Structures are given as C-alpha cells and as structure tokens.
Amino acid sequence: xxxxxxxxxxxxxxxxxxxxxxxxxxxxxxxxxxxxxxxxxxxxxxxxxxxxxxxxxxxxxxxxxxxxxxxxxxxxxxxxxxxxxxxxxxxxxxxxxxxxxxxxxxxxxxxxxxxxxxx
Amino acid sequence: xxxxxxxxxxxxxxxxxxxxxxxxxxxxxxxxxxxxxxxxxxxxxxxxxxxxxxxxxxxxxxxxxxxxxxxxxxxxxxxxxxxxxxxxxxxxxxxxxxxxxxxxxxxxxx
Numbered sequence: 001x002x003x004x005x006x007x008x009x010x011x012x013x014x015x016x017x018x019x020x021x022x023x024x025x026x027x028x029x030x031x032x033x034x035x036x037x038x039x040x041x042x043x044x045x046x047x048x049x050x051x052x053x054x055x056x057x058x059x060x061x062x063x064x065x066x067x068x069x070x071x072x073x074x075x076x077x078x079x080x081x082x083x084x085x086x087x088x089x090x091x092x093x094x095x096x097x098x099x100x101x102x103x104x105x106x107x108x109x110x111x112x113x114x115x116x117x118x119x
Numbered sequence: 120x121x122x123x124x125x126x127x128x129x130x131x132x133x134x135x136x137x138x139x140x141x142x143x144x145x146x147x148x149x150x151x152x153x154x155x156x157x158x159x160x161x162x163x164x165x166x167x168x169x170x171x172x173x174x175x176x177x178x179x180x181x182x183x184x185x186x187x188x189x190x191x192x193x194x195x196x197x198x199x200x201x202x203x204x205x206x207x208x209x210x211x212x213x214x215x216x217x218x219x220x221x222x223x224x225x226x227x228x229x
Contacts, residue, residue: 037220044208044221047217047220050218097164097165103171104212106165109166111164
C-alpha cells in the first residue's frame with residue numbers, strides 16, 4: 001500500500017524558516033518524481049514545486065510564488081522528500097501536501113501538514 | 120503561470136449529469152494531453168479521478184469521464200450521487216515544465 005506521510009508543520013514567524021518532510025512507503029521511491037502542493041484555508045490547490053528522480057538528475061522546478069525561497073530535496077536512502085521553506089510570508093500559510101508523480105499526474109497524496117506563518 | 124479557469128460552482132439533482140469546464144491556454148491545457156482531475160471532500164486530501172484527459176484510475180467509477188477540445192478540458196459526472204458532492208480541480212502540465220491547477224469547482228447535489 002502506497003503511503004505518504006508529511007511532518008514538520010507548525011507555527012513560524014514571518015521571515016522564519018521551516019523544513020517539511022514527506023516519508024514514503026509502498027512503492028519504489030527512488031524512481032518517482034515528487035511534488036509539493038499547498039492549500040490555504042478555504043482556497044484552491046496551488047502547485048509549489050517538484051523534484052525528479054536520480055535518473056533525471058534530481059531536477060527541480062518551482063512556482064514563481066516560492067522560487068528563490070523554497071528548496072525541494074530528497075534522500076532516496078530514507079525514502080523521504082523535503083521542502084525547505086525560508087523567508088516565510090503570511091501568505092505561505094497553508095496545508096502542504098506531498099504527492100507522487102505517476103504517469104503524468106498526482107496519483108497518491110499525503111494527509112497534509114499545516115504551516116502557519118504569523119507573529 | 121495563471122490558474123486554469125473553472126466555474127465556481129455547479130449543481131445538479133441525483134441521477135442527472137453535470138459537466139465542469141477547465142479553460143487554459145495553448146501553453147498548458149491546449150498544448151498537452153496531460154490534464155488530470157481531482158476530487159476533494161472537506162478536510163481530506165485530493166483524490167485522482169481522471170488522468171491524461173480521459174483515463175480513469177482503477178477503482179474510480181465509470182460515471183466520471185473526461186475530454187478536451189482546444190484549450191478547454193471537461194469533467195462529466197453522470198448519474199449524479201450524493202457522495203459526488205465535493206470540490207473538483209483540474210491540473211495541467213505547462214510549457215515551462217511546471218504544473219498548474221484550476222480555480223476549483225464546488226459540486227452540489229440538490
């Protein structure tokens with residue numbers, strides 16, 4: 001059974017940093033691209049970014065709204081993807097989901113972790 | 120990259136069919152057959168319903184179908200049921216090698 005479990009969310013002040021983790025199981029993690037998607041309360045889904053597999057040089061891509069502030073990485077030995085968030089803004093407050101890249105869609109999702117940016 | 124445009128809400132009676140549109144540009148929806156649809160119930164993670172415009176994952180009811188014409192993709196739910204009441208989002212690959220979601224549609228079963 002495929003499982004994705006996010007952790008690391010919490011309350012952080014504006015300008016601060018936070019690192020989210022996404023622990024994967026039930027599939028060949030090293031061969032899969034992983035994405036992060038966020039959702040502010042009462043709002044729609046927003047794609048944050050992705051990291052490809054080693055075979056694709058661990059290439060990353062980001063939404064314009066987070067580029068230069070967020071960094072996605074992975075540790076295939078731990079079956080875990082990460083989202084390092086720096087220079088956080090109040091508008092980054094959201095539930096953050098990690099999701100697996102299937103054929104060309106997001107086929108499995110975690111339960112999400114809440115990040116609140118507030119003073 | 121602007122969000123794809125979806126109607127804010129669509130409603131129908133049990134047994135009826137409804138269609139949700141998802142309009143983008145030639146740089147996303149119109150340029151690739153990589154449109155997918157997601158169902159999200161309140162407080163839950165999204166669930167994949169349609170991938171690559173019109174394919175259904177195993178376990179998804181055949182009441183759900185997808186199509187695309189030009190820059191607009193569509194999700195049709197036939198034989199509407201109470202359990203279909205949820206938010207629905209489309210998503211597309213883009214020419215920048217990124218992804219974009221639609222604005223979301225709330226489906227209400229009357």
